[in-house]
């Protein structure tokens with residue numbers, strides 16, 4: 577049985593060269609308040625995209641995270657590689673600023689059937705070779721909280737691109753898909769994530785799910801909306817294992833800085 581490993585090392589400062597995991601990261605910034613660790617995720621990523629109005633957030637809010645430095649110095653340091661979307665939210669001064677810095681702008685205003693996050697993930701998929709895709713993890717900030725239609729649209733992107741590793745991240749939690757039929761090993765870093773977590777069937781009921789490492793493990797039980805789903809669970813071990821016959825969402829809380837273990 578294929579074992580898929582999941583880590584959250586992107587919430588720690590990058591390890592020194594030679595000690596890094598084999599994963600590479602792309603970052604997608606959506607149009608919501610930047611999480612406090614946006615600069616850290618930016619540092620981890622090799623490719624940084626803004627979905628339409630996400631560019632306004634980088635322009636306006638990155639400087640606010642560095643109050644002791646000049647705003648334009650920070651804007652030059654945090655230059656997106658790509659801005660893509662239907663371009664109904666990005667301000668023209670922001671677009672002009674980043675075009676002058678050399679950011680690639682992809683205007684897909686003709687497509688009103690897919691979300692800006694979908695457009696960004698398609699770009700990353702098409703930009704990445706098959707070999708690199710297998711080691712690529714897409715970190716998405718600004719995907720949770722806010723408008724419920726957007727949140728559900730963002731979760732739908734996990735399902736539409738289920739062969740890619742995509743993690744939706746807010747200040748409070750992260751969410752990713754555990755595709756069906758595989759053995760998942762989720763490596764918990766207790767200094768930065770947990771203990772609250774959940775396992776939620778998405779799209780269809782799961783007939784059988786088995787877990788280890790949780791306070792309330794599931795031993796072959798069925799889960800469906802209207803019946804059992806696992807919310808307010810607690811990660812008890814540093815490795816949580818999950819196996820299910822259908823796709824599940826995994827979510828785990830992200831610790832506030834003051835609650836982090838030293």
Ligand SMILES: Nc1ncnc2c1ncn2[C@@H]1O[C@H](COP(=O)(O)OP(=O)(O)OP(=O)(O)O)[C@@H](O)[C@H]1O
Pocket residue numbers: 606607608627628629630661662664665666691692693718719720721722723724726727729730
């Ligand atoms: N309130 C929100 N909650 C969750 N995600 C959001 C929210 N606002 C924006 N996003 C995400 O950021 C992306 C870019 O946002 P933007 O405001 O540019 O989208 P949009 O296509 O103009 O949205 P709409 O026209 O529906 O307001 C969206 O596609 C969505 O993925």
Ligand SMILES: Cc1ncc(C[n+]2csc(CCO)c2C)c(N)n1
Pocket residue numbers: 662687688689690691692
């Ligand atoms: C059935 C259906 N519902 C909603 C939309 C609208 N829509 C979905 S994604 C998108 C782009 C947002 O940037 C828009 C406008 C549609 N096309 N089809």
